[in-house]
Amino acid sequence: MSAPRLLYCRCAYAQVLPQEVKDGVLRHLCSAAQPFESVADLCEMSARRDPRLAELASSDLKIIACHPRAVKWLFHAANAPLPESTEIVNLRSLSTAEACQLLPPPA
Amino acid sequence: MSLSPDFSLLLYEGRGSQPLDPERRFALCAALLDRGYSLSRAGLGARLAPGQKALIVLGEFDRGQAPDLEDADGAIALSACDITGLDPAAVTDLVERRRGDRPMNQPGLWKPWFPVIDYSRCTNCMQCLSFCLFDVYGVSKEGKLQVQNNDNCKTNCPACSRVCPEVAIMFPKYSSGPINGEPVSDSDIKREKMKVDISALLGGDLYARLRERSDEAKSRFSQERDASKALAERKKCLAKLMAEGMIPADVLASLPSPDEIQRRAAAAAARAEAALADAPLP
Ligand code: SF4
Ligand code: SF4
Numbered sequence: 001m002s003a004p005r006l007l008y009c010r011c012a013y014a015q016v017l018p019q020e021v022k023d024g025v026l027r028h029l030c031s032a033a034q035p036f037e038s039v040a041d042l043c044e045m046s047a048r049r050d051p052r053l054a055e056l057a058s059s060d061l062k063i064i065a066c067h068p069r070a071v072k073w074l075f076h077a078a079n080a081p082l083p084e085s086t087e088i089v090n091l092r093s094l095s096t097a098e099a100c101q102l103l104p105p106p107a
Numbered sequence: 108m109s110l111s112p113d114f115s116l117l118l119y120e121g122r123g124s125q126p127l128d129p130e131r132r133f134a135l136c137a138a139l140l141d142r143g144y145s146l147s148r149a150g151l152g153a154r155l156a157p158g159q160k161a162l163i164v165l166g167e168f169d170r171g172q173a174p175d176l177e178d179a180d181g182a183i184a185l186s187a188c189d190i191t192g193l194d195p196a197a198v199t200d201l202v203e204r205r206r207g208d209r210p211m212n213q214p215g216l217w218k219p220w221f222p223v224i225d226y227s228r229c230t231n232c233m234q235c236l237s238f239c240l241f242d243v244y245g246v247s248k249e250g251k252l253q254v255q256n257n258d259n260c261k262t263n264c265p266a267c268s269r270v271c272p273e274v275a276i277m278f279p280k281y282s283s284g285p286i287n288g289e290p291v292s293d294s295d296i297k298r299e300k301m302k303v304d305i306s307a308l309l310g311g312d313l314y315a316r317l318r319e320r321s322d323e324a325k326s327r328f329s330q331e332r333d334a335s336k337a338l339a340e341r342k343k344c345l346a347k348l349m350a351e352g353m354i355p356a357d358v359l360a361s362l363p364s365p366d367e368i369q370r371r372a373a374a375a376a377a378r379a380e381a382a383l384a385d386a387p388l389p
Contacts, residue, residue: 010140012214014280016287026137030148031129038136039145043219043279044212047257048111052145055156070279070288073223077254092287106129 003104004087006036007056009065013041017066017091024096025064025089025103033107046074053080060085064099066092112211114161114184116146116202123174124166125191135165138195143213144202160184163205165198167191220280221257222267228275228291233379238270238344240363240371246382261358266348 008029011017029036037056039045042065045053057080065071068088075082089102118135120126127135132148139146146165155162161184168174168189176185186205190198222235222243231252236244244267245255265286268276274291281287285295348354362368 010137012141012143013212014218014220016280016282023133023137026140027129027133030132030136035147035149037145037147038140040140040143040214041219044143044217045145046223047219047221048212050111050156051158052115052156066279067284067288067290069225069290070223070277073225073277073288074279076226077223093289 002060003034004060004062005056006034006103007061007063007065008036008038009042009063009071010038010040011043011066013044021091021094021096021099025091025099028096028100028103028106029064031106032104034104042071042074046078049078053078056080057082057086062087062089062103064089064091064103066090111158112145112209113159114163114206114209115155115159116144117162117164118146118148119164119166119187120148124168127167134195135190135198138199139202141214142199142203143211144199155183161186161209163188163202165190165202218262218280220262220278221260222254222265223277223279223288224252224254225275225277228273229271230273230275231383232272233383234270234272235267235276236382237372237376237379239267239375240368242371242375243267244375246378250382250385252382261355261361263355264353264358266353266358269348269351269353270344 006029008026010022010026015022026038029038039052042053042063053075057075061082063071063082063086065088067090071088072082072086087102089099091099094102116139118127118132136146136148160182164173164176164185164187166173166187166189168187168191171189171191173187173189176187178185188201188205190201193201229252231250233246233252236246236252241256241259241261243254243256243260245253247253265276265278265281268274268278268281268286274285274295276286277288278286279288283289285291363371
């Protein structure tokens with residue numbers, strides 16, 4: 001099975017993610033070989049029902065954002081329900097090292 | 108705030124370009140994301156969502172020369188920008204210029220603040236719809252509670268989450284759980300049970316009665332609704348939520364007059380009543 005597509009949320013509109021965690025994880029993604037998608041703020045996209053959420057939800061995803069319950073229903077609110085298999089890495093509860101363990105290793 | 112961008116950004120590191128140093132990649136991504144842009148880091152290409160009309164491709168191209176790109180179907184405006192030697196601020200400025208007047212929101216100008224419903228918990232009781240004075244909530248064609256007017260929601264006010272008996276309303280940007288989407292614990296549910304009883308606002312066990320859908324229940328609903336009592340209860344409820352720090356002072360200051368509150372509360376309750384009367388029994 002191929003690796004899921006990676007989606008990183010920067011939480012740029014009201015930073016509820018710890019800065020050092022979101023920077024540490026982005027740095028880690030940037031040092032890995034696997035391409036990734038990144039968005040400024042999933043909440044902002046959900047608020048305006050951004051059609052890109054449906055395109056993202058149509059693939060096998062690993063989302064790096066915040067609490068899985070919030071992320072799941074933010075996609076739902078934008079008419080883009082996530083497949084049950086979607087993995088969500090919670091940067092609101094994990095340390096940088098714990099989160100990076102769940103991501104592809106550096107190249 | 109419906110400024111949907113119709114363009115995408117791609118950080119390209121494939122054929123005809125130089126791979127970026129990881130630290131430079133990080134600095135570029137962070138700068139663009141913090142300015143509100145979404146971007147794909149890819150070697151080969153980007154998947155565009157329906158409705159996207161333009162793709163801006165950033166890369167350190169061979170000989171510092173951005174290629175001329177053209178979409179064979181002519182549906183997407185493609186443009187490539189060479190970013191060799193540009194620092195992240197200069198790259199962001201370049202993207203800003205390329206974007207031109209294509210619309211988008213930007214951080215700092217607005218906070219995405221609106222209720223998000225956890226439908227695995229929501230029982231469709233309509234208490235949130237009855238409570239909100241700003242028409243944030245509505246009812247779908249299928250009779251289901253829905254968030255319909257995000258932009259009416261008052262920034263930093265999560266009060267309606269406290270009237271939900273099922274802890275089903277989240278504000279992901281809120282500081283603490285379970286309102287921010289943290290898992291709901293047993294103690295959260297117990298705490299919710301002790302909080303403001305919004306149904307008392309509008310006539311005791313109104314919601315249970317409506318679910319019975321008997322004519323008797325419906326007529327008692329109209330007899331029991333006493334507007335001045337409802338207003339007094341609502342004030343008590345608002346005071347309690349304010350004491351708990353749930354309603355920011357500026358939201359309280361922007362509340363409509365008592366008469367207007369009464370009118371809106373009655374309208375919201377009528378919508379909730381109609382939706383419940385029509386909804387299939389749970
Ligand atoms: S989904 Fe979570 S991490 Fe992303 S913008 Fe919303 S609150 Fe922030
Ligand atoms: S108050 Fe809670 S359970 Fe009731 S309709 Fe609103 S979200 Fe659903």
